[in-house]
Amino acid sequence: xxxxASREKKDHPKPAKLGREVQARLGQQLxxxxxxxxxxxxxxxxxxxxxxxxxEGNKDKH
Amino acid sequence: MAMDESVRKAVLSAVPSLRAFAISLCGNVDRAxxxxxETLVRALANIDSFQPxxxxxxxxxxILRNHFRSEYRKRRREVEDSEGHYAETxxxxxxxxxxxxxxxxxxxxxxxxADQREALxxxxxxxxxxxxxxxxxxxxxxxxxxxxxxxxxxxxxxLAIDSADEFGPxxxxxxxxxGGRD
Numbered sequence: 001x002x003x004x005a006s007r008e009k010k011d012h013p014k015p016a017k018l019g020r021e022v023q024a025r026l027g028q029q030l031x032x033x034x035x036x037x038x039x040x041x042x043x044x045x046x047x048x049x050x051x052x053x054x055x056e057g058n059k060d061k062h
Numbered sequence: 063m064a065m066d067e068s069v070r071k072a073v074l075s076a077v078p079s080l081r082a083f084a085i086s087l088c089g090n091v092d093r094a095x096x097x098x099x100e101t102l103v104r105a106l107a108n109i110d111s112f113q114p115x116x117x118x119x120x121x122x123x124x125i126l127r128n129h130f131r132s133e134y135r136k137r138r139r140e141v142e143d144s145e146g147h148y149a150e151t152x153x154x155x156x157x158x159x160x161x162x163x164x165x166x167x168x169x170x171x172x173x174x175x176a177d178q179r180e181a182l183x184x185x186x187x188x189x190x191x192x193x194x195x196x197x198x199x200x201x202x203x204x205x206x207x208x209x210x211x212x213x214x215x216x217x218x219x220x221l222a223i224d225s226a227d228e229f230g231p232x233x234x235x236x237x238x239x240x241g242g243r244d
Binding site for chain 1: 065070073074077078079081082085086095098099102103106164167168171182183186187188214215217218221
C-alpha cells in the first residue's frame with residue numbers, strides 16, 4: 001500500500017509546507033529527547049576535568 | 063592560566079546542552095562524552111580567544127562541532143555512507159539509559175543528512191537563533207533555514223505524520239509529551 005508520505009512526494013516534488021500542528025509536534029518531540037539528556041545535569045567527569053585543568057593552569061602560572 | 067570563576071560557571075552550565083548536542087551528532091553516549099571532554103580541553107586551552115560578553119555556549123558549540131567534523135572526516139575514509147553508519151551505530155546500542163521512549167524519533171533523525179540534523183537540533187532543541195546556528199555551522203542564515211525546513215519535512219515523512227493525531231502509536235511517547243517524565 002502506498003504511504004501518505006510517498007503520495008505527498010509524488011504530488012509535490014518540492015517539500016510541502018508542513019502544517020503548524022505537525023511542526024509543533026516535531027518540535028515537542030525533539031526537545032523532549034534533547035531535554036532528557038540536558039536534565040541529567042553535569043556528570044562528575046566534567047566537574048573533575050575542570051578542576052584538573054584549573055589546577056594545571058595554576059601550576060603554570062606560579 | 064587560572065580559571066576565572068565566571069568562566070568556570072559558564073562552561074559548566076553549557077555542559078548538559080553540549081552533551082545533548084554531541085549525542086545527536088554521533089549517536090553514541092560514550093563517544094559524545096569524549097567529544098565534550100575534548101571540546102572543554104580545547105576551549106580552556108584557547109580561552110583567551112573567547113570574547114567576554116559574547117555567548118559562551120555558542121562558542122563551545124562551535125568548537126565541538128568543528129572538532130567533530132574534522133575527526134569525522136578522518137574516519138570517513140573507512141565509512142563512506144555516513145547516514146547508514148549513523149543508523150547502524152544506533153542499532154548496535156539499542157537501549158542506553160532512559161532513551162527507550164525516543165527510539166522511533168531517534169531512528170528517524172538518524173536518517174537525515176548530517177547537515178540537516180545539526181541545523182534542526184541547534185535551532186529546534188538547543189534554542190539558538192538562526193543567526194547563531196549559522197555562525198556555529200559557518201554558513202549563511204538562509205542555508206540554516208532551508209536545512210531546518212528540509213529536516214522537518216523529511217522527519218514528518220519518515221514518521222508518517224499527516225496530522226497531529228497520527229503522531230506515533232506509542233503510548234509511552236504520548237505520556238512523555240503530555241508532561242509525565244517518569
